[in-house]
Amino acid sequence: MSYWKEVINGGWSLVEGMRVTFRRLYRPVVTVQYPRQKVELSPAYRGHIEFVKFKETGTHKCVACGQCQRMCPSNLIKVQGIKERAKGRKVGTQYFIDFTRCSLCGLCVEVCPTKTLKFSREYELEGVSRWDGVIDLMARLGETRP
Template identity: 90%
Template sequence: MSYWKEIIYGGWSLVEGMRVTFRRLYRPVVTVQYPRQRVELSPAYRGHIEFVRFPDTGTHKCIACGQCQRMCPSGLIKVQGIKERAKGKKVGTHYVIDFTRCSLCGLCVEVCPTKTLKFSKEYELEGESRWDGVIDLMARLEESQS
């Protein structure tokens, strides 16, 4: 009796599969020809981390407080800063992050007291070696300014 049950069950799954196939056959194609066409990203897309350029200063407002470094669950962020005067504010000079291991959790963006960090909309990061994913965001911001 189980032999006939298997035959009936197999035939029914074949009918269901063909039904799904025929239903999809007449729908429009949704494939994007990637190099020639760009993918339209969702507004909620969270790419890699980058600095916000503020219009009043023309640069970032990182104070090198280290909160993002302490909050990172993977321990990927290294922040350094200097004080130009003894009683002056600290200014970030280096902000290095390893994007090859970043989980894009967003804790660093949420905890930033000056709202200097944001998620980018860039999705075409590639590299020839592992070290291409280790990026100094300060240097990257300076390169984009020039």
């Protein structure tokens, strides 16, 4: 009996798939003349990660705790920081990430205790060589203007 049940379920999924295909077949084709026209992104789009620039300090709040580095499943993040005073907090000085191998899983964004990391809306991140994908987010934050 289970054999016939699988055959019926398989046939039904085939019919459903063909119904979706035929419905999409008669919709108009939308072509964007890239790069003259920009693609309109979905609100749910998750680009590469970047630092949040906080208005009250004018910079990031990274304390170089290393939680994002430990949480990264691909081991792509390298964080370095210094203590300015002996009993003071640690301050992040370098934050390297290799975007060529990043899977955009978002674990680093979720685990950040200071909420310094966020997903960007940028989708035009390209380079000529493999090493153009290795970026220091601290230096990149310094290049941007509020």
